[in-house]
Amino acid sequence: xxxxxxxxxxxxxxxEKVLEHFRNPHNVGKIENPDGKGLEGSPACGDMVxxxxxVEPETKVIEDVKFESYGCASNIATGSVITxxxxxxxxxxxxxITWKQASEELGGLPPIKAHCSVLAVxxxxxxxxDYEEKHGLVTEKEPTTEDVxxxxxxxxxxxxxxxxxxxxxxxxxxxxxxGVVRVVVDLPADHQFASAIKEDVMEKLGALWDVExxxxxxxx
Amino acid sequence: xxYLDNAACTRLDERxxxxxxxYFFDTYAVATSEFGYSMGIDAKEGLENSRxxxxxxxxxxxxxxxxxxxxxESSNMALKGATWALREKKGKHIxxxxxxxxxxxxxxxxxxxQGFDVTFLDVNAEGFxxxxxxxxAITKETALVSIQYANQEIGTAQDLKAISEICEEKDVLLHTxxxxxxxxxxxxxxxxxVDLVTLSxxxxxxxxxxxxxxxxKDTPIxxxxxxGFQEFNMRAGVENIPGAAGFATAVELVTEEENRQLxxxxxRVIDRALSEISEVTLNGNRKKRLPQNANLTFHYVEGESVTxxxxxxxxxxxxxxxxxxxxxxxxxxxxxxxxxxxxxxGSVRFTFGRYNRMEDADSAIDAMSEIVARLREIxxxxxx
Numbered sequence: 001x002x003x004x005x006x007x008x009x010x011x012x013x014x015x016e017k018v019l020e021h022f023r024n025p026h027n028v029g030k031i032e033n034p035d036g037k038g039l040e041g042s043p044a045c046g047d048m049v050x051x052x053x054x055v056e057p058e059t060k061v062i063e064d065v066k067f068e069s070y071g072c073a074s075n076i077a078t079g080s081v082i083t084x085x086x087x088x089x090x091x092x093x094x095x096x097i098t099w100k101q102a103s104e105e106l107g108g109l110p111p112i113k114a115h116c117s118v119l120a121v122x123x124x125x126x127x128x129x130d131y132e133e134k135h136g137l138v139t140e141k142e143p144t145t146e147d148v149x150x151x152x153x154x155x156x157x158x159x160x161x162x163x164x165x166x167x168x169x170x171x172x173x174x175x176x177x178x179g180v181v182r183v184v185v186d187l188p189a190d191h192q193f194a195s196a197i198k199e200d201v202m203e204k205l206g207a208l209w210d211v212e213x214x215x216x217x218x219x220x
Numbered sequence: 221x222x223y224l225d226n227a228a229c230t231r232l233d234e235r236x237x238x239x240x241x242x243y244f245f246d247t248y249a250v251a252t253s254e255f256g257y258s259m260g261i262d263a264k265e266g267l268e269n270s271r272x273x274x275x276x277x278x279x280x281x282x283x284x285x286x287x288x289x290x291x292x293e294s295s296n297m298a299l300k301g302a303t304w305a306l307r308e309k310k311g312k313h314i315x316x317x318x319x320x321x322x323x324x325x326x327x328x329x330x331x332x333x334q335g336f337d338v339t340f341l342d343v344n345a346e347g348f349x350x351x352x353x354x355x356x357a358i359t360k361e362t363a364l365v366s367i368q369y370a371n372q373e374i375g376t377a378q379d380l381k382a383i384s385e386i387c388e389e390k391d392v393l394l395h396t397x398x399x400x401x402x403x404x405x406x407x408x409x410x411x412x413x414v415d416l417v418t419l420s421x422x423x424x425x426x427x428x429x430x431x432x433x434x435x436x437k438d439t440p441i442x443x444x445x446x447x448g449f450q451e452f453n454m455r456a457g458v459e460n461i462p463g464a465a466g467f468a469t470a471v472e473l474v475t476e477e478e479n480r481q482l483x484x485x486x487x488r489v490i491d492r493a494l495s496e497i498s499e500v501t502l503n504g505n506r507k508k509r510l511p512q513n514a515n516l517t518f519h520y521v522e523g524e525s526v527t528x529x530x531x532x533x534x535x536x537x538x539x540x541x542x543x544x545x546x547x548x549x550x551x552x553x554x555x556x557x558x559x560x561x562x563x564x565x566g567s568v569r570f571t572f573g574r575y576n577r578m579e580d581a582d583s584a585i586d587a588m589s590e591i592v593a594r595l596r597e598i599x600x601x602x603x604x
Contacts, residue, residue: 014528019528019532022525022528023532025598028597028598029597029598039600047522047543048600048601049600050600067598068598068599068600069598069599069600070520070521070522070565070599070600070601071522071525071543072522072524072525072541072543072544073524073525073528075522076525076598113543116543157561192555192558192560193560193561196560196561
């Protein structure tokens with residue numbers, strides 16, 4: 001019988017390339033008055049990444065891109081490589097950069113670390129989205145559905161486990177009606193992490209274009 | 221490599237190895253009764269001498285020391301053995317602290333699945349068990365209380381005297397996990413009414429795979445692993461006589477002088493970290509802690525990044541960050557003391573041993589200063 005070893009690697013898990021980017025990350029820092037800014041993750045729940053972009057208004061080419069990370073080695077290395085990949089690309093090209101591409105560029109990342117590195121990719125996309133929203137470039141507005149909500153909530157970490165709140169079944173129910181989103185969290189309201197999760201959920205959903213109010217409800 | 225993860229495991233002392241060798245190559249028979257052959261009788265004598273040595277360090281009688289394969293087995297044996305023995309007589313309730321190490325914590329969870337009622341006792345912000353809560357939690361049904369002597373991560377040493385007095389007054393068995401405190405902090409079972417104590421050799425430069433459970437005379441314990449009649453018919457299996465000899469020697473080699481040296485290194489790390497690096501929080505109590513343990517949270521940086529940078533510079537340290545663990549779960553100890561994910565995220569543990577010198581403490585903090593500064597430079601949270 002083939003035995004699968006979940007999340008365990010016997011050899012050192014990071015490639016030389018990951019270590020190099022971790023040791024000397026590229027494009028680190030803040031851009032003052034950025035054209036677009038994305039923030040993913042939250043300090044209460046784990047890793048956090050900020051991405052800043054400067055965009056050439058005519059060609060929509062990313063002229064400068066920088067990132068900051070409060071995270072582990074995969075997070076830092078992905079931030080470094082993803083900003084390298086994005087520089088000089090148009091917004092539309094940069095949007096298409098995937099976690100897989102970043103991972104390949106780095107010579108592979110441990111699967112268990114996927115969520116830490118996805119965060120950096122999401123950070124870049126959030127920065128692009130921020131630019132597009134500010135410049136009225138969002139043409140097709142996707143209506144907020146339960147599917148959209150669950151997708152966004154995958155970026156909220158469950159501090160009890162370090163995994164996201166969807167995967168750890170912390171979200172009992174979601175609904176959306178007339179711009180009001182309701183999220184039921186399987187935790188007592190007086191739980192030590194209740195307020196951190198609530199804040200994070202509100203932040204993730206409150207920014208959606210057709211959402212007017214977010215109600216976060218606890219089970220007890 | 222400057223090894224500062226002595227809470228996880230320690231380098232074997234050569235003198236320990238020398239004490240073990242005869243039982244591998246010369247007196248390698250199993251321990252026999254006095255009617256056996258001479259090599260077996262000699263082996264038995266070696267085993268009993270080792271038992272005697274460990275017992276005397278604890279103020280126990282020889283027959284109260286049962287050798288096991290280590291602290292995990294000892295704690296399993298204490299919790300499962302006592303609860304199975306008492307489930308009819310007393311009841312199906314046990315109390316363990318929230319910040320116990322996994323052998324106790326996960327055994328308690330298994331018992332819970334088997335129908336036991338488990339109270340996970342709160343600890344305060346420094347990791348001290350809530351004594352008033354303990355008094356209230358004990359009922360007529362309570363079979364056992366298990367509260368560690370000192371914490372594996374944050375080093376906090378409990379007021380075991382007060383805890384044992386509460387349990388004695390309420391007539392409840394008390395187990396304590398002394399894996400990290402044995403020989404490092406005083407414990408005499410003649411003076412303290414504790415009934416079961418988990419011990420291990422791997423934390424004190426002894427071999428892995430050997431530990432012991434102190435079982436106070438007449439403490440009801442149901443044998444939890446079936447087999448032969450070894451170890452007073454409490455623990456089945458061929459005795460690990462070389463291991464026992466190594467364990468006894470390891471115990472003998474720990475001196476108060478050494479403990480003071482470890483304490484000085486610990487203090488150096490804590491004092492320098494708190495005074496030289498900004499935004500640092502000590503985890504655990506400043507004074508009532510293991511002499512060999514310093515645990516600090518360096519805010520705005522992540523622990524796995526820190527340990528990796530430390531590793532690149534030749535230091536082995538540990539962190540409670542979720543990113544560092546195989547399960548991706550943040551330290552239950554830091555969360556148990558009311559810390560949030562962020563507190564665990566940047567926590568770094570330095571644990572000292574016999575082969576460390578003061579220069580190691582200093583160079584570790586020098587390295588930490590640079591690493592933390594560098595990681596904060598790229599952190600979106602740090603004030604720059």
